[in-house]
Amino acid sequence: xxxxxxxxxxxxxxxxxxxxxxxxxxxxxxxxxxxxxxxxxxxxxxxxxxxxxxxxxxxxxxxxxxxxxxxxxxxxxxxxxxxxxxxxxxxxxxxxxxxxxxxxxxxxxxxxxxxxxxxxxxxxxxxxxxxxxxxxxxxxxxxxxxxxxxxxxxxxxxxxxxxxxxxxxxxxxxxxxxxxxxxxxxxxxxxxxxxxxxxxxxxxxxxxxxxxxxxxxxxxxxxxxxxxxxxxxxxxxxxxxxxxxxxxxxxxxxxxxxx
Amino acid sequence: xxxxxxxxxxxxxxxxxxxxxxxxxxxxxxxxxxxxxxxxxxxxxxxxxxxxxxxxxxxxxxxxxxxxxxxxxxxxxxxxxxxxxxxxxxxxxxxxxxxxxxxxxxxxxxxxxxxxxxxxxxxxxxxxxxxxxxxxxxxxxxxxxxxxxxxxxxxxxxxxxx
Numbered sequence: 469x470x471x472x473x474x475x476x477x478x479x480x481x482x483x484x485x486x487x488x489x490x491x492x493x494x495x496x497x498x499x500x501x502x503x504x505x506x507x508x509x510x511x512x513x514x515x516x517x518x519x520x521x522x523x524x525x526x527x528x529x530x531x532x533x534x535x536x537x538x539x540x541x542x543x544x545x546x547x548x549x550x551x552x553x554x555x556x557x558x559x560x561x562x563x564x565x566x567x568x569x570x571x572x573x574x575x576x577x578x579x580x581x582x583x584x585x586x587x588x589x590x591x592x593x594x595x596x597x598x599x600x601x602x603x604x605x606x607x608x609x610x611x612x613x614x615x616x617x618x619x620x621x622x623x624x625x626x627x628x629x630x631x632x633x634x635x636x637x638x639x640x641x642x643x644x645x646x647x648x649x650x651x652x653x654x655x656x657x658x659x660x661x662x663x664x665x666x667x668x669x670x671x672x673x674x675x676x677x678x679x680x681x682x683x684x685x686x687x688x689x690x691x692x693x694x695x696x697x698x699x700x701x702x703x704x705x706x707x708x709x710x711x712x713x714x715x716x717x718x719x720x721x722x723x724x725x726x727x
Numbered sequence: 728x729x730x731x732x733x734x735x736x737x738x739x740x741x742x743x744x745x746x747x748x749x750x751x752x753x754x755x756x757x758x759x760x761x762x763x764x765x766x767x768x769x770x771x772x773x774x775x776x777x778x779x780x781x782x783x784x785x786x787x788x789x790x791x792x793x794x795x796x797x798x799x800x801x802x803x804x805x806x807x808x809x810x811x812x813x814x815x816x817x818x819x820x821x822x823x824x825x826x827x828x829x830x831x832x833x834x835x836x837x838x839x840x841x842x843x844x845x846x847x848x849x850x851x852x853x854x855x856x857x858x859x860x861x862x863x864x865x866x867x868x869x870x871x872x873x874x875x876x877x878x879x880x881x882x883x884x885x886x887x888x889x
Contacts, residue, residue, distance in 0.1 A: 640796075644788045652784035682791065689792055693799040700803065 475499045475545065478552040488551055495543045502539030505531045510610055519600070522665045526673035526680075532610065533583070534684040537617035542691075546628035566631040574630060576639050579623035580646040583616040588653055596662040620646070625691050636696045643692070647685050654678040731881045733809035738878075741811040742871065744800035745818020746825075751794030753823035754787070757830065782833075790826070813877065817870035824863030831857040 479491045508514050509532035517524040546565070550558045564570060572578055590596055590609060599605050622628060624639050654677040661670030734741070804810040831853065 640792065644785070644792055647788035647791065648781070648784040651787050652780055655780060655784065686791065686795070689795045693795050697799050697802060701806070 471503045472500055475543070475548070478548050482548060482552050491548065495548075498539050499543035499545070502536050502541075502543060505539060506536030506614060509536070522661070522669040522673040523676060526676045529613065529677070530680045530684065533587075533613040533617035534681065537614065537621045538684060538688065541618060541621040541625065541627055544627050550629070562629070565629065571631050573619055574623045576623045576634055576642040579616070579619040580642055580649075582612075583620040584646050584649040584653070586612055586616050587650070591653065591657055591662050594663060597664045600664075621688070625688060625695070636692070636699075639692065643685075643689070647681075650681050650685075651678060654681065730808045731878055731885075733807060734811040734814075735878055737804055737807060737809040738811070738814060740800060740804060741809070741814035742818040744797050744804065745815040745820075746797075746822035747793040747800065747818075748797030748815075749819035749822030749824075750826045751790040751792075751797060751822075752819070753826045754790035755794060757826075758787075786829075793822075811874065813870055813874035817867045817874060820863045820867030820870065822867075824860045824867060827860035827863065828857060831860060 475496065479496055482488055482491050509518070509528035514524060514528055514531075518528040519525075546561075550561060553561065573582075590599070590613075595609075599609055622630070624643055626633060654674045657677065658671050658674035661667055661674075665673075801810060801815070
C-alpha cells in the first residue's frame with residue numbers, strides 16, 4: 469500500500485514538472501501489478517495456504533521471487549526516484565548507485581548466486597523445515613528471496629540506470645547457467661522433497677517451479693534479446709548519419725572559396 | 728528483390744539462426760509431445776546420475792535461449808534484407824537433427840537419463856529416433872550446398888547481364 473502510494477505520488481510530482489516527459493502510464497500499472505504479486509505471497513489467503521501446502525508455497529515463491537521483482541523492475545523505480553528528488557539528493561542517490569558495494573550486488577554473477585544459491589540452500593538443507601518454526605527466520609528468508617529476485621532481474625535487464633554495464637553476451641551466458649541451476653533444483657526437488665513435505669505435494673510443487681520458472685524466464689529472455697536487437701539497430705543507423713555528415717563537411721570545404 | 732550480396736555477407740548468420748532455432752524447437756517438441764502429451768518418458772526418470780541431470784538442465788536452459796535468440800536473428804536478417812530461407816532451413820534441420828542425435832545417443836544411452844519408452848522392445852524406437860536425426864542432418868547439409876549453388880549461379884547471371 470505504502471509502495472503504491474509513494475510511487476503514485478512520485479509520478480504525480482514528476483508529471484507536474486513541465487521540462488520532463490510525462491511518466492508512462494504503463495509503468496505505473498506494472499508497479500501496481502508488481503506490488504500486488506509480491507505482497508500476495510506474504511499476506512492474504514495465498515500466504516495462509518502456503519504454510520500448509522508445498523504446492524501453494526511454490527506459487528508464492530514464483531510470485532515473490534520472480535514475477536513480482538520482474539514487474540517492479542520494469543516499472544523503473546530508480547529512474548522515477550532520480551527525477552522526483554531535488555538535484556542535491558538525486559546526486560547522492562546516484563553516487564550510492566555508483567558505489568563499489570552497489571556494483572558488487574548488481575554484478576550478474578553475484579546476483580545469480582544470491583538468488584539461485586539461496587534457493588539451493590533453502591531447499592536442500594534443513595533450512596526449509598527450520599523456517600516454519602521461527603517467525604524471524606521466515607521473515608528474513610522471504611525478504612532475501614524478494615531482494616535477491618529483484619537484484620537478479622536488474623543485473624540482467626537494464627531498465628534503470630546502472631553504474632557498470634556488462635555485455636549482452638556476458639549476461640546471456642550467466643543467465644543460461646542460472647536458469648539451468650533453477651531447472652536442476654526443481655527436478656531435484658521432484659525426486660527428493662525437502663524434509664517434512666509429502667512426495668505428491670513436492671512433485672506438484674517442483675513441476676510448478678520448473679514450468680512457472682520457465683515462463684517467467686522466457687519473458688526475461690525475450691526482454692533481454694529485444695533490447696539487444698534494438699541496440700544493434702541504433703549502432704547501425706548511427707553509421708550512415710556520420711558518413712553523410714562527413715560528405716557534407718567535404719562538400720562545404722570544397723565549395724569554400726580558396727583563401 | 729532477392730539481395731544476393733546481402734545474403735552472402737550474412738550467410739553464417741542465416742545458418743546460425745537456423746541451427747539455434749532448430750535445436751530449441753526440437754527440444755521444445757520433445758518436451759511437450761513425449762513428456763507431457765504421450766507420457767512416454769517422464770519429467771524425471773533417474774535419480775542417480777548427477778552429471779546427466781546437470782547436462783539436461785544446462786541443455787534445457789540453452790535450448791530455451793536458442794529458440795528466442797534464433798528468432799531474433801531472423802528478425803535482424805530481415806531488417807538487413809538478408810534473410811535466406813534455404814540457408815535458414817538447412818540450419819534448422821542440422822540443429823534439430825543434432826539435438827535429436829545428442830538426446831538419442833548421449834542422454835538415452837551413455838547417461839541413461841531416460842529412454843524413449845519403457846516396457847517395450849526399445850531397439851526399433853532407437854533406430855527410428857536416431858535414424859530420423861541422421862536423415863535430418865543429411866538433408867540440412869544438402870540444402871546448404873544447394874543454397875550455395877543458388878548464390879553462385881545468381882552471381883553468374885549478374886555477370887552475364889552486365
